Amino acid sequence: MRAIGIILAGGNNKRMRELSHKRAIAAMPVAGSYRSIDFALSNMSNSHIQKVAVFTQYNSRSLNEHLSSSKWWDFGRKQGGLFVFTPTITAENSNWYMGTADALYQNLNFLKSSHEPYVVIAAGDGVYKLDYNKVLEYHIEKKADITVVCKEMAQSENLERFGLIKTNDDGRIIEFEEKPMVATSSLASTGIYIIRRRQLIELVERCAQEDRYDFVNDILIRYKNLKRIYAYRMEGYWSNISTVDAYFKTNMDFLKPEVRDYFFKQYPDVYSKVDDNPPAKYNPGALVRNSLVSSGCIINGQVENSVLFKKAYIGNNCVVKNSIILNDIYIGDNTYIENCIVESRDTIRANTNHVGEPGNIKIVIEKNDRYVL
């Protein structure tokens, strides 16, 4: 493909509550075996983008660990490759990334030294499949300066957390409101953009001169009457996981056969780091209903309508209902968990109760030491 990829994976927000303490949103585990950024990375790989940069900033240890090898997404190549850019102190600059446009500006050399004519910018918190080539075709056909990938959202969604867009009949964006107080459109920006590389360099340099730092506010919204900014409406599943409710719902969506079929069985595949866990094990007393179970799990109790991530241990007589158990969790005997997200690498004591409510999911963090025999 005639584009380089950039994944903006620096962010976090309060609406992830305690889940944000540990990691950037892009590193959040999703659907049992993946992390959020895998979807953008796999889409780039499957769209034949060879050179991808990931911009990280907020608590990137977990993300860096996940990206420690580029081979899982087939980026370990002589031509191109996977680059991880964290803010660095230079002679000219000693600030963190002050915004998405600033992150691009601070890595301007990456843009300048590439030779591909286009840039695909994607967020690290979207769960979706998309062939960016189709967006690029649209971008060229519309002679657009910037193309924003959009998704028509259901009215039941909390629309106010998105950037909402109105277009004219040709698809050109005439209105763009970032996280409006009152939603007047249900067409949401997915945070995926295509732009000509030279155009991007020019816009980002201008932003920097004017002390502006945000890609959405200072480029998309500010330039919408000057530049040809088009909306590409994507089909298929798209979900943004950046609130606890959305994160919970996205994981639960994978219990639906059509969602599993779309992501797991239809071409192309989604790739992730291989962990070399043994297969899941069901001991006597296990009773698993309508649940996803990942590799390395050992189940002795009851699991219902839940997603178990890798290496979850469910003790005897436990009940886990409508919950998400993240990686490497040990749950002691006789414990009851309902409507919860159990944060990763924790040990939950025996005989405890954790009960949240639908719509008000409890995040369980006990931080106990694991008893090691």
Added chain:
Amino acid sequence: MIKKEMIAMLLAGGQGSRLGVLTSHVAKPAVAFGGKYRIIDFPLSNCINSGVDTVGVLTQYQPLRLNTHIGIGIPWDLDRNIGGVTVLPPYEKSGNSEWYTGTANAIYQNIEYIDNYNPDYVLILSGDHIYKMDYEVMLDFHKSNNADITIAAMPVPIEEASRFGVVITDEKNRITEFEEKPEKPRSNLASMGIYIFSWPVLREALIRMKDEPGCDFGKHIIPYCHGRGDRVFAYEYNGYWKDVGTLASYWEANMELIDIIPVFNLYEEFWRIYTKSDILPPQYISADSHVERCIIGEGTEVYGNVYNSVIGSGVVIEKGAEIRDSIIMQGCVIGEGTRVNKAIIAENVKVGTGSQIGVGEYAPSKLNPKVYSFDLVTIGENSSIPGGVIIGKNTAIAGLTEAEDYPEGHLASGEYIIKAGGTR
């Protein structure tokens, strides 16, 4: 200059004919094991975990699956700048080309490969055992005894020793005598087919014995070295070790993984077993399934009931199907309402709806009583079984079978169907 202290040579060329239809299209080391692995993963993982980073894999029989599985060795971290894994098939020479005629002959034909790495020691492994072993400890033992050859041996119950090659040692573990399948064993130390040789000793012996037809380690090389007075030691190993060379031992070894705390534990953090795994999604267990005493691989979807079984990855077990005491390898589909009892079903087998597999009483096999002598149903890879048929015990099926192949919808115990074709 290239120098490796010890390199491994992994013998993976055998058919493993005692696994019947399971190995009619793949070499035994490439047969699936434990819901996710292939047999060869165990010695390969042992190598890398022991710090042996140069492994020659000798292939001959049906090597396609092995080749694609091993690739350049990425899953085992055996993709190295120097060394790593190399697949070594037999090759044509300017004169006197031949297949690998025996275990030692295969090594003889690859002396050049070994010389490349200039090793002090060569570790000889076979690709059909399930175990975890630190070869570095064995090498330390070899060195501290100033040995020429060290043979790994494990104690077995004395009444079973007559099935093995046993070694008789002195008080310093030096081997004084060998007995191959003795009627009255004088020792219970069985050879495990794992050897460390000091390379100059082995090299000399291989060249000296090169004209021996079917030159074999157990039959020729070791007796020859022992006969000329080389220092041959037995390294006693006391962990889990299983030769999965027969259908019964293969089935048992799989079933042992299901125990609450298995003797051979794959869930320990230390000494991981690596494999090439391409399917990543988690498995799905539906709202009306019951799954107990099982291990199940990634990406499998269960809509029926599974008890006491080992299920591979990417399997679909449809509604109302019931699996008991069975091994189902990756990519199989078990149709609605089908009942499977004590069966080994190899990869990508499609079973129709409402069939019953493994019913009735045991009867001796009409195909090959030496191979099929247990009450297991064995179904070869890429086979298909129609819906609505009844299949007896100790049966073997391979190929695309249709309803007409089953007289009155029934395959009696001890019978077999071997047909051409496959599901892929």
